[in-house]
Amino acid sequence: MGTAPTTPPIGAxxxxxxxxLVQLTGDLDVAVADRLRDALTTACESGRHVVIDMSQVRLIDSTALGALVRAHQHSKHDGRTLCLVRPSRFVVTVLHxxxxxRIFPIFDSPSDATAWLATVDRPG
Incomplete structure (x- = not known):
């Protein structure tokens, strides 16, 4: 009798x-919607900018897309920015x-996103 397989984290x-920094993995669909929302809520409630690393995400469905839009709105409402890092061609096509x-700044790496965010926070 072995141990049950563990569910991989969808959003560390x-x-x-x-x-x-939210590191997403796998397919973002209805099967992982609750875990995705939890990760995005944790990030948004941190009171900081949100950087979402999507380099290990292949696809996104409407449920996950809605969660991303709500996280963007939450961040914007709090005066913060939500950035995406390396979304797949499929994800970019869906967003387009x-x-x-146009609502998501997109970067090649988390360090590129955080460097840009540092310029956003500078006064004048």
Missing amino acids: VTITSTHA TMRLL
């Missing part, structure tokens, strides 16, 4: 002094098709 969240591509 790391909070730093300047931002919350839904006319959402």
Whole structure:
């Protein structure tokens, strides 16, 4: 009798002094919607900018897309920015098709995103 397989984390969240990094993995669909919402809520409630590393995500469905949009709105309401890192071609196509591509700053790496966020926080 073996142990039951563990469910891999869909969104590991790391909070730093300047931002919350959410590292997403796998397919973002209805099967992982609750865990995705939990990870995004944790990041948004940190009071920091949110950087979402999507480099290990292949696809996204409407449920997950809705969660991303709500996280963006939550961050914006709090005066913070939500950035995406390395979304797949499929994810970019979905964002473009839904006319959402322009609301998410997109970067090649988490360090590129955090460097840009540092310039956003500078006064004048």
